[in-house]
Amino acid sequence: MAPINVAVIGYGLSAKVFHIPLILALPDDFKLYGIVQRSPKPDDDAQKDHPGTKAWRSVEEVYSDPDVDLVVITSIPSTHFQMCSDALNSGKHVLVEKPFVPTAAEADKLCQIQHQSGKLLSVYQNRRWDADFLTLRELVSSDRLGDIAEFETHFDRHRPDAPADSWKVVDEPGHGAIYELGTHLIDQVYHLFGMPQRVTGFVYLQRHGVKSGSHDACTVLLHYDDRRMIATVKAGVVSPEVEQLRFWVKGTKGGFKKFHLDVQEDQLKDGLRPGEEGFGEEPESHHGTLTVIEDGKPSRATHRTAAPATYVKYYRVFAKALRGEGEVPTTPGDARDVLRIIELAIQSSKEGRTLSVV
Structure with missing residues (x-):
């Protein structure tokens, strides 16, 4: 099967250290398709660091791109609920950084949205x-x-x-x-x-x-x-x-x-x-x-x-889940219970x- 096209939202420490290196380590499973970076700088530019990937300035561009399979959310916690909800409702699978969302009530709602969307949602408890x-x-x-x-x-x-x-x-x-x-x-x-x-x-x-x-x-x-x-x-x-x-x-x-x-x-x-x-x-x-x-x-x-x-195992397990071969590495229900x-x-x-x- 073709690699899974991944869009990474955010280009801070989490994206650079905990996600992009792992995505790049599994080229048969994942392709770093694009990165959302609102304000690139001369010495901090995702497109320069990763030539050949798409460079977006807004998350809305990710949701509307039909070639995006998986959205990885590395933004601050207050943005997680809306981004997860919008990504799922636009037909994308989602991997979101911890903490899942600020409240267990929001986590419950996302569990429902995920179930209704038919897409997969996992929380990055690496x-x-x-x-x-x-x-x-x-x-x-x-x-x-x-x-x-x-x-x-x-x-x-x-x-x-x-x-x-x-x-x-x-x-x-x-x-x-x-x-x-x-x-x-x-x-x-x-x-x-x-x-x-x-x-x-x-x-x-x-x-x-x-x-x-x-x-x-x-x-x-x-x-x-x-x-x-x-x-x-x-x-x-x-x-x-x-x-x-x-x-x-x-x-x-x-x-x-x-x-x-x-x-x-x-x-x-x-x-x-x-x-x-x-x-x-x-x-x-x-x-x-x-x-x-x-x-x-x-x-x-x-x-x-x-x-x-290694943390690569998280992404290996997730790749299998995306192909219908098992459960996501950390379920949203688990993350809700932790909250x-x-x-x-x-x-x-x-x-x-x-x-x-x-």
Whole structure:
């Protein structure tokens, strides 16, 4: 079959780092057909960077182009609902960056629009393909850790100074740490264990010099009462550590502890591309440790990180779905459920109480 014609809306970091390199890595499946960039500059021009692609200045031109098969939306969250709706109603498949939309109610509406359109819609939760998460998922599914009692997932950084000008720091729906980084972490927990029974949230400004704007830190407790497990999701900007904790999981048979983030984001920012030597591969110094109980005593050893499937796998799965060979990599229903958890966490933080998931 002919490659799928892809139109990318936006030409910022998300498009340049997390989408276009992956699209170009699968030429048999996808063709970078065109890019919407409203205001190109001499040193930032999508058409110069990608000659031979169409250059649009408005999203309406994408919707009216009959040769566009798939629209990839990398714009700010407040634009996602309208763009997804318009693209679906114009007969295009859609892949939208996280957070899906600012509210679960909007997500519900888009689920309905997607169903009525007959087109596919997926949300870009690429960190389901982090190598360390795949490592942990295998440990959980193979019962190496036994019954999980505590599951911690962190995305902490040490950036205590006031943030630079960015749309991300504006206090608007869909902005802030719980939507930016928390969305990834909550999605990973949801992907492993489903919906929790209760949610306790702490959503706040951690930087002392910042008096307004979107929150920059969050700690969310997901209570899985049916499993007797608590999952802690944490993203902060005051964490002066040489090695940042990523996972700490404790079970009846063993535990897993891991530092450092998956390497793909930094590699993509540095210009390394999928398929090149070393892409997605962690150095041994970043591998986690697995502790197991042997003869009633804990025994600890380095546990090698899984061979990376890489974020390209997201696009491979999506290509199969577009050809009728399975489901999209992240369903809009999954993304809606994550937004429900986020909204409960924010409400919990405001009210100072644990809330039930209904």
